Amino acid sequence: MSVVTEKEPETGDLTPTFDWMAPRYESQTDAVSWGRYDGWLRDLMTIAEGFSPRRVVDLGCGTGRLLEKLYRRHPDWELVGVDAAAHMLDEITVPVNRVHARLQEWAPRHPREFDVALMSFVLRDQADPGAAIRAVHQALKPGGHLVVLETHTPKGWAGRGFEAYFYQWLPRWGDWSLTKDWPYRPEEAPYRWLARSHRRWHRGDQMPAWLKEAGFRNVQTRRPATDVVMVWTAEA
Known part of the structure; x- marks a missing residue:
């Protein structure tokens, strides 16, 4: 098991927070999403399958719930999970490659390696989401795909x-x-x-611009604007 130094979280650095949350992250995510979390992850898996990938990276993979679902259905895929919180990675139970690193440090070291990159509830907490998207673009093969799941304040009542x-x-x-x-x-x-980060994110209205500025094309939203989460896809 990785050794993590316990320290007071600093403003803007959520790594110690996620390390502290690791043992309870699964149960609490189910609770605060009112049981919808698994369904959202299944939607991401279906989208990823539609791209027929061989190499897939889950960026900010946390405890590996999405990786586990992918591994159970596609054990022949090469799956990589990247997370800055070591204790979150310690919770992963399936035999996938686990990388303890920050996204923007990891991505430049793996240029054009992956067919699909997945990001679930990660961008909202990035100090510079646009820079994070540009980093992810480096790790995707030409024609590769990025799939992003994030919170989304519904439109309407x-x-x-x-x-x-x-x-x-x-x-x-x-x-x-x-x-x-x-x-x-x-x-x-x-x-x-979490409340503060979502207030800043709101609907992620800058997502299409960030994706295009990073070099992505075919930007699509995959859920209705009245939903509590949004999925964006884009092609490198």
Whole structure:
């Protein structure tokens, strides 16, 4: 098992937070997504399968839930999981390649290696999402595909309820129950930063511009604007 030095999370550095969250990440993600998380991952898997890849990287793979689903159905694919939090990688139970690294440090070392890159709830927490997308582009083969899943404030009446959940109820639920044993600064508690990061992200309206600036084409949205998550795909 990897050794991680326990330290107070610094503003903008979520690695210690995810290391602390690792043992509870799966159960709490199911809870806060109201049981929809697996369905979203199955959608990503279906999209990836449509590109008939051989080499797939999951960037910000966390505990490897998506990698496990891919491995069970496609054991012949070469699967790589990259994450900056070592304890998250320790939770992966299937025999895939695990890489402990930050995305923008890893990508330039693997130019044009992958057919598909997957990113699930990763971009929202990047200090510079556009730079992260440009880094991912380097790791994809020409004609390779990027698939991004992110939170999304729904358009229409549902948006008000979603914002109330994210900005009011979820941080309180986290403080009262989910992360009541959080040992560091209260303002840096996991569901408080999640609320802040989603407030900045909102609908990811800059995604098409970021993708095109990075050199991607055929940018598509794969879910309705009234949904609580959005999936974008683009071709390198």
